[in-house]
Amino acid sequence: xxxPSWLQENAGLRIMSLVLAFFLWAYVTGGGETERGFxxxxxxxxxxxxxxxxxxxxxxxxxxxxxxxxxxxxxxxxNNLSISLDLDGAREGSVSFAAxxxxxxxxxxxxxTRIYPATIEIGLARGxxxxxxxxxxxx
Numbered sequence: 001x002x003x004p005s006w007l008q009e010n011a012g013l014r015i016m017s018l019v020l021a022f023f024l025w026a027y028v029t030g031g032g033e034t035e036r037g038f039x040x041x042x043x044x045x046x047x048x049x050x051x052x053x054x055x056x057x058x059x060x061x062x063x064x065x066x067x068x069x070x071x072x073x074x075x076x077x078x079n080n081l082s083i084s085l086d087l088d089g090a091r092e093g094s095v096s097f098a099a100x101x102x103x104x105x106x107x108x109x110x111x112x113t114r115i116y117p118a119t120i121e122i123g124l125a126r127g128x129x130x131x132x133x134x135x136x137x138x139x
Contacts, residue, residue, distance in 0.1 A: 032068070032069055033066060033067060033068055033069070034066070034067075034068075034069050034072060035064060035065065035066040035113060036064070036065055036066075036072045036076070037062065037063070037064050037065075038062075038063045038064075038065060038075065038076070038081055039060050039061070039062060039063070039081070040060065040061050040063050040081035040082060040083050040104060041059065041060055041081065041082045041083070042057070042058050042059055042060060042061060042082075042083050042085060042120065043082055043083070043084050043085070044057070044084075044085045044086075044087055044122070045084060045085070045086055045087065045088075046086050046087050046088035047087045047090075047124075048087065048088070048089070048090055048091075048124075050126060050127055051087075051090070051091075051092060051124045051125065051126065051127060052124070052125060052126075052127045053122055053123065053124060054123035054124065054125045055123050057120075057122055058117065058120045061083060061100065061115055061116060061117060061120075062114075062115070062116045063081065063104065063112060063114070063115050063116075064112070064113045064114040064115075065106070065110055065111070065112060065113065066110070066111055066112075066113045067107075067109050067110035067111060068109055068110075071107055071109055071110050072110065074107075075106075075107075075110070081104065082104075083100055083103045083104050084103060085097050085103070085120065085122070087122070087124070090122075090124055091124070092124050092125055092126060093123070093124060094121055094122070094123050094124075095121070095122045095123075095124060096119060096120070096121050096122075097119065097120045097121075097122070098118065098119045100115050100118065100119070100120065101115055
């Protein structure tokens with residue numbers, strides 16, 4: 001079968017146009033910035049000996065991230081967002097962790113637009129075997 005002459009004219013220009021159209025499409029659909037909600041696990045570490053957590057500690061926080069679609073899709077696929085809270089040196093009483101956004105490692109180009117709760121309070125008491133909760137997330 002013979003190729004029509006109109007298709008053969010400017011073949012190089014047609015191919016270049018298709019390649020350019022593909023890259024433009026890929027940029028618009030995959031490279032644009034978007035915002036998306038995630039859940040991050042809260043893990044505690046270095047609980048001092050003789051202390052236990054009291055009450056029911058926060059296990060997850062809601063996070064809104066903004067950034068390139070492809071990076072957010074990669075974060076969603078990995079499903080391993082985690083905020084680590086270091087209890088080293090903590091004493092009996094209440095320990096407050098603020099600025100949680102600084103404790104969440106993210107790839108360059110992704111930023112946190114919202115985090116809830118913004119502060120986490122952890123109650124610590126001398127271990128007595130009562131209603132205390134052992135540390136979780138052991139990192």
